[in-house]
Amino acid sequence: xxxSDRELAESNSEDERIRKSLIRNFTNQHSSNFPxxxxxxxxxxxxxxxxxxxxxxxxxxxxxFKKGHWIVSHYNNDVVCIQSNDKKYYNLLLxxxxxxxxxxxxxxxxxxxWSIDDAKxxxxxxxxxxxxxxxxxxxETETVAYYCLMKKSDEYFSFGDYKIHDEILNSxxxxxxxxxxxxxxxxxxxxxxxxxxxxxxxxxxxxNASDWVxxxxxTVQQILSYKNGIYKHTNGYxxxxxxxxxxxxxxxxDAKxxxxxxxDDGNICIFDGTFKDGKYPFAYCGLTRHxxxxxxxxxxxxxxxxxxxxxxxYDTLMKAMADAGYTFDFEKKEVKKIxxx
Numbered sequence: 602x603x604x605s606d607r608e609l610a611e612s613n614s615e616d617e618r619i620r621k622s623l624i625r626n627f628t629n630q631h632s633s634n635f636p637x638x639x640x641x642x643x644x645x646x647x648x649x650x651x652x653x654x655x656x657x658x659x660x661x662x663x664x665x666f667k668k669g670h671w672i673v674s675h676y677n678n679d680v681v682c683i684q685s686n687d688k689k690y691y692n693l694l695l696x697x698x699x700x701x702x703x704x705x706x707x708x709x710x711x712x713x714x715w716s717i718d719d720a721k722x723x724x725x726x727x728x729x730x731x732x733x734x735x736x737x738x739x740x741e742t743e744t745v746a747y748y749c750l751m752k753k754s755d756e757y758f759s760f761g762d763y764k765i766h767d768e769i770l771n772s773x774x775x776x777x778x779x780x781x782x783x784x785x786x787x788x789x790x791x792x793x794x795x796x797x798x799x800x801x802x803x804x805x806x807x808x809n810a811s812d813w814v815x816x817x818x819x820t821v822q823q824i825l826s827y828k829n830g831i832y833k834h835t836n837g838y839x840x841x842x843x844x845x846x847x848x849x850x851x852x853x854x855d856a857k858x859x860x861x862x863x864x865d866d867g868n869i870c871i872f873d874g875t876f877k878d879g880k881y882p883f884a885y886c887g888l889t890r891h892x893x894x895x896x897x898x899x900x901x902x903x904x905x906x907x908x909x910x911x912x913x914x915y916d917t918l919m920k921a922m923a924d925a926g927y928t929f930d931f932e933k934k935e936v937k938k939i940x941x942x
Contacts, residue, residue, distance in 0.1 A: 791830025813850035
């Protein structure tokens with residue numbers, strides 16, 4: 602009978618030749634001459650050697666799942682992604698970003714390929730174009746309703762009861778990185794996700810319109826408005842993440858010698874860097890009820906609503922000073938008479 606490829610390989614292997622040699626030697630020995638100090642008989646050793654030549658009962662089959670497949674457990678609905686396999690084990694990526702190894706046999710018997718039918722209300726899913734929070738699916742129209750969505754190409758964020766067409770067949774569970782990206786964009790837009798109640802909540806703004814704010818570099822600007830997570834301020838527009846780097850301007854901490862300050866009632870002054878009672882600022886000069894005057898250690902303001910002057914207020918004070926025949930040297934911090942004025 603013609604030998605199979607496996608039998609031929611076994612007959613030619615060194616291990617197989619040694620095994621057969623041992624069998625012949627033990628077979629030719631008489632039982633009475635065989636050493637039994639370790640408690641084994643010749644028959645037991647021969648049986649073990651014979652068994653080593655038998656085909657393995659473990660059948661290695663073609664893995665059911667491929668790299669990149671998202672799969673779901675039949676028992677607890679756990680969702681994992683196939684990263685690779687080494688013929689015995691799948692290397693799996695969990696939704697929380699951790700990795701795990703499970704035998705191919707176990708996974709193939711206890712998991713199935715993920716589809717949109719496995720998506721649950723509140724799951725974060727992704728397609729080639731979008732990352733979104735799944736709400737429900739209408740199989741008749743093949744549309745998916747979502748709570749909010751981010752477009753990958755331009756990070757456009759939208760929310761509400763919208764539907765995605767022609768994307769459901771390509772939807773897969775979002776990775777941890779994709780989920781973090783969506784939640785970051787959500788926060789920038791002024792929203793946060795309540796997973797328990799399955800709803801988007803508006804995040805209250807830290808600053809209000811007309812607030813003056815300052816960053817760690819000392820840059821000061823005024824908030825003009827806030828809408829849908831976007832601040833409009835004197836330097837342009839910023840997302841809600843702007844709040845992480847800015848705080849409310851505080852006259853006792855942030856006002857410096859030579860700063861031009863103002864109030865809502867039209868008073869404007871040049872601060873001299875000192876306070877009375879650590880609270881009310883002294884000034885070199887300014888406008889009081891639209892009249893230019895020197896303060897000579899008198900208090901220009903006696904209430905708390907004091908803020909950095911706008912450009913328009915600054916220009917108004919400089920013009921009033923010039924009309925009175927004076928200018929201010931901001932480097933030397935002193936009022937100077939204009940020659941021939």
